[in-house]
Amino acid sequence: MHRMTSTQARRMRRPVLQAAIDAGARCTKADPDLFFRADGEPPATWQAQRAEAIRFCHGCPVRTACEELALRDGDGNNRVDDMVRGGRSGYELVARRELQTQRLKAAVTADEASDEEWKKLTAAAVKLNREARRMPTRSGGMPHQAELQRQQNQKITKLAAKLAVVRAARRARTGWEVAA
Ligand code: SF4
Known part of the structure; x- marks a missing residue:
């Protein structure tokens, strides 16, 4: 490389x-x-x-x-x-x-101004991390804990897949797709 x-x-x-x-x-x-x-x-x-x-x-x-x-x-x-x-x-x-x-101040400002996709990617990563740390909790009438855990895992898998698609597209555009 x-x-x-x-x-x-x-x-x-x-x-x-x-x-x-x-x-x-x-x-x-x-x-x-x-x-x-x-x-x-x-x-x-x-x-x-x-x-x-x-x-x-x-x-x-x-x-x-x-x-x-x-x-x-x-x-x-x-x-x-x-x-x-x-x-x-x-x-x-x-x-x-x-x-x-x-x-550095100028570089960060330029990064933010030029990269809407980055903002979305960051927001998606934050969402994924938050979901991964969340403890599924029960309340009256809610399904069993194992079901809540299964639903949370499903959500995490979907978020991670979404993130992977955006990341892969970015890598491809910036010329790093082979190793990525
Ligand atoms: S990518 Fe990892 S190994 Fe490479 S310089 Fe950064 S912290 Fe070090």
Whole structure:
């Protein structure tokens, strides 16, 4: 896969960056816990884990796209050192964002203005996550819990399928359809 430079990533709109990540993210084959500090994880353990996660990201073909999206998404926190994304710790992301405030603001504004479909996709993903977290509850006259669970699973499957169709179309348009 062609590796994009940081300059190229900065010029791209969100759908292209996201499609690149969907197609080439190395972490899809990794333990997601590698990138996040566990509750109560001692600093020394986290430092070693963080270094390993950063090394892992630096072998990822879409690292620059991932870093750019992390910056646009506002990832990182200057008070809590607990994550790695795009080959950067949360602290590093905050520091880089502060150096590029104006550029990132313009990029986010352009993303929002140019991408109605992205807004729909985000809304669908939010809906899916909300549904997946919802506990089906019983009330008087309602069907048995197992039936409620079955109905919820059906709804989740339908939402996920809808999301997959939109994502596949986006990937195809942005030229990442083969790997995606
Ligand atoms: S740079 Fe790291 S976090 Fe981003 S897609 Fe690649 S492996 Fe995953």
